[in-house]
Amino acid sequence: MNLRWLWMLFAVALWPGWAAALSTPCQLKETQYGSVCVCNSSYCDYLEQPELQDDNQIVVISSSKNGLRFTRSEGSFLDKNILEVKDHQWIDNNFVADAVVVEQNKVWLQFANVPQRFAINVNIKTVQLTVQREKRYQKITNFGGAFTGSVSHILQQLPKALQDHVYRSYFHADGIAYNSIRMSIGGSDFDLLPWAYNQLPRNDPTLSNFTSLDPRDLQKIEQLKRLKAVAKLSNLKIMAAAWSAPPWMKSNNRWTGYGQLKAEYYQAWADYHLKFLELMQSKNMTVWAISTGNEPLNGVIGFFFVHFMSMGWTPWQQAIWLNDYLGPTIRKSKQSQVLIFGNDDQRYTYPSWFRKMRTSRSTALDYLDGLAVHWYWDEIFGPHCIDRAHAEMPDKLLLNTESCIGDKPWQTHGPELGSWGRGESYMRAYIQDLLHHFNGWLDWNLVLDERGGPNYVHNYVDAPVIVNTTSRTEFYKQPIYYAIGHFSKFLPEESVRIEAITNETESFPQLSVVGFQRPDGSVALIVYNGENLPVNVALNDSQRGAFSLRLPARSWHTVVYK
Numbered sequence: 283m284n285l286r287w288l289w290m291l292f293a294v295a296l297w298p299g300w301a302a303a304l305s306t307p308c309q310l311k312e313t314q315y316g317s318v319c320v321c322n323s324s325y326c327d328y329l330e331q332p333e334l335q336d337d338n339q340i341v342v343i344s345s346s347k348n349g350l351r352f353t354r355s356e357g358s359f360l361d362k363n364i365l366e367v368k369d370h371q372w373i374d375n376n377f378v379a380d381a382v383v384v385e386q387n388k389v390w391l392q393f394a395n396v397p398q399r400f401a402i403n404v405n406i407k408t409v410q411l412t413v414q415r416e417k418r419y420q421k422i423t424n425f426g427g428a429f430t431g432s433v434s435h436i437l438q439q440l441p442k443a444l445q446d447h448v449y450r451s452y453f454h455a456d457g458i459a460y461n462s463i464r465m466s467i468g469g470s471d472f473d474l475l476p477w478a479y480n481q482l483p484r485n486d487p488t489l490s491n492f493t494s495l496d497p498r499d500l501q502k503i504e505q506l507k508r509l510k511a512v513a514k515l516s517n518l519k520i521m522a523a524a525w526s527a528p529p530w531m532k533s534n535n536r537w538t539g540y541g542q543l544k545a546e547y548y549q550a551w552a553d554y555h556l557k558f559l560e561l562m563q564s565k566n567m568t569v570w571a572i573s574t575g576n577e578p579l580n581g582v583i584g585f586f587f588v589h590f591m592s593m594g595w596t597p598w599q600q601a602i603w604l605n606d607y608l609g610p611t612i613r614k615s616k617q618s619q620v621l622i623f624g625n626d627d628q629r630y631t632y633p634s635w636f637r638k639m640r641t642s643r644s645t646a647l648d649y650l651d652g653l654a655v656h657w658y659w660d661e662i663f664g665p666h667c668i669d670r671a672h673a674e675m676p677d678k679l680l681l682n683t684e685s686c687i688g689d690k691p692w693q694t695h696g697p698e699l700g701s702w703g704r705g706e707s708y709m710r711a712y713i714q715d716l717l718h719h720f721n722g723w724l725d726w727n728l729v730l731d732e733r734g735g736p737n738y739v740h741n742y743v744d745a746p747v748i749v750n751t752t753s754r755t756e757f758y759k760q761p762i763y764y765a766i767g768h769f770s771k772f773l774p775e776e777s778v779r780i781e782a783i784t785n786e787t788e789s790f791p792q793l794s795v796v797g798f799q800r801p802d803g804s805v806a807l808i809v810y811n812g813e814n815l816p817v818n819v820a821l822n823d824s825q826r827g828a829f830s831l832r833l834p835a836r837s838w839h840t841v842v843y844k
């Protein structure tokens with residue numbers, strides 16, 4: 283008997299973590315707007331990373347409107363039969379069929395108690411999907427969400443085991459493998475109150491009272507330590523941004539409204555950022571990147587709509603602050619490795635924001651390592667403004683740093699629990715951005731309560747995970763969580779986008795695709811079917827050959843192979 287094998291069996295049997303590494307299915311629950319996966323202290327759904335056995339194996343991970351959640355199917359490039367991803371049922375606005383059957387390229391509906399089938403009068407479409415690994419584009423850096431004051435506050439109220447499931451669901455490889463968080467320096471609207479460091483004493487440019495971290499940040503740090511341990515994540519990329527300076531530094535002496543940093547405090551505001559970085563470092567929470575400030579236009583034009591902490595910058599003013607104060611302060615310090623991202627505002631400010639910065643300080647943009655964008659108006663403003671900014675600054679990273687649904691007057695302010703449509707909005711947005719040079723995406727609040735808060739100005743929105751703050755015993759993973767997960771879970775840092783194109787016409791494509799080659803050489807394709815009909819996909823990879831798939835209605839998938 284080989285002793286090494288005996289030892290391994292022994293180790294497996296004794297190691298309690300072993301059972302936890304196995305995949306567990308979603309506990310699907312129907313809700314007002316669709317369905318969610320329910321997690322409690324003793325149960326939550328996870329999916330082990332698919333290991334590819336050989337060069338011909340193909341693994342498809344699927345989620346659908348009708349109830350698939352990270353469901354695994356397998357096939358082989360050697361198999362000439364079509365791999366059909368089977369869905370639970372088929373739901374139209376009017377009725378529910380128990381199955382959708384495709385025969386001789388015609389689509390039929392099957393009902394459990396009715397012997398005959400009903401034909402939908404359509405042929406199933408076949409879409410060619412061509413993958414060329416030789417054509418390579420940008421690399422992935424990070425995926426994550428925001429650890430706001432509200433997130434920290436909600437998590438703190440939960441039993442430890444349930445908190446751990448939140449951390450594991452988001453950051454562990456068996457969850458959706460986030461490697462990054464965004465946090466505010468001081469407060470944001472998703473806090474119980476507005477706050478900043480050194481609110482007192484006033485008119486104190488030496489920041490004499492900013493000598494230690496606020497208890498709210500100390501609580502976050504304890505939670506982040508636990509998060510890293512639970513998720514087995516040694517390198518958490520922390521991105522930080524300030525929403526507002528303490529009011530005494532500002533022209534309007536308020537948290538919100540039309541107000542900018544007073545010129546006499548430009549150095550103090552740079553020092554404030556450095557201080558935060560140093561104090562975080564002293565707690566072993568090294569910050570990976572900062573931005574020049576959250577949504578600078580809120581304090582210049584946005585104050586008609588925005589009533590939470592914000593501080594205005596014009597691009598011309600901000601270029602002066604970055605070039606003459608923040609940039610040199612950071613680069614000459616022991617925190618010089620911290621990346622600096624610019625803009626941190628809506629897509630429609632691209633690329634003009636940076637062009638204007640250049641006119642007031644020609645070297646200001648040299649201090650920027652990356653460009654940060656918020657997604658809120660993406661459905662109105664196309665990606666071409668991003669393409670132009672990228673063409674002008676091709677070496678700078680591009681990150682989406684904030685996204686959520688429910689901020690618009692025409693949207694439900696707060697969660698639409700279980701909404702597949704909201705998940706699809708994310709799916710379309712992630713695919714679009716990744717096709718337009720983006721290196722990663724940081725979503726907004728990791729968790730919120732049933733109302734979409736707490737938020738100190740009642741600016742309630744949706745989140746991928748909603749916590750039951752009434753019972754404090756459950757949380758709900760929404761379709762948005764799985765939409766993001768189809769990217770973040772399967773695209774580790776250093777994955778490279780590769781060419782993956784369909785033969786559909788641009789105007790009304792049924793299928794959207796973005797493809798990547800991962801650091802281990804394997805391919806991951808994210809494929810989205812937005813129609814109420816199944817679709818056949820004729821995949822042809824330049825190195826691996828051809829393979830056929832049938833994907834159900836209203837579904838998204840990650841297709842993985844070597």
Ligand SMILES: *[C@@H]1O[C@H](CO)[C@@H](O)[C@H](O)[C@H]1NC(C)=O
Nearest residue numbers: 309320321322323324325755
């Ligand atoms: C937790 O969820 C599992 C799976 O749905 C269920 O079997 C179990 O009873 C739940 N535990 C509690 C305490 O509700």
Ligand SMILES: *[C@@H]1O[C@H](CO)[C@@H](O)[C@H](O)[C@H]1NC(C)=O
Nearest residue numbers: 480481482483484491492496
């Ligand atoms: C320092 O800040 C704390 C609040 O963080 C405040 O209670 C205290 O009064 C401040 N000290 C001075 C000298 O203003």
Ligand SMILES: *[C@@H]1O[C@H](CO)[C@@H](O)[C@H](O)[C@H]1NC(C)=O
Nearest residue numbers: 503507562563564565566567
């Ligand atoms: C930070 O990490 C170092 C080295 O691992 C350790 O010696 C030190 O105690 C840690 N400090 C804190 C505040 O956790």
Ligand SMILES: *[C@@H]1O[C@H](CO)[C@@H](O)[C@H](O)[C@H]1NC(C)=O
Nearest residue numbers: 699732750751752753754756
């Ligand atoms: C939260 O839990 C309570 C108590 O179990 C339950 O009545 C309520 O429906 C739950 N909320 C949601 C959104 O499911």
Ligand SMILES: *[C@@H]1O[C@H](CO)[C@@H](O)[C@H](O)[C@H]1NC(C)=O
Nearest residue numbers: 407408409410785786787820
């Ligand atoms: C794409 O390819 C499929 C399969 O070859 C074909 O049936 C379909 O007509 C093509 N679509 C277009 C728009 O050319």
Ligand SMILES: *[C@@H]1O[C@H](CO)[C@@H](O)[C@H](O)[C@H]1NC(C)=O
Nearest residue numbers: 821822823824825827828829
């Ligand atoms: C796949 O593409 C290659 C060219 O890269 C081509 O030679 C081959 O015929 C294609 N296979 C199928 C089944 O379309």
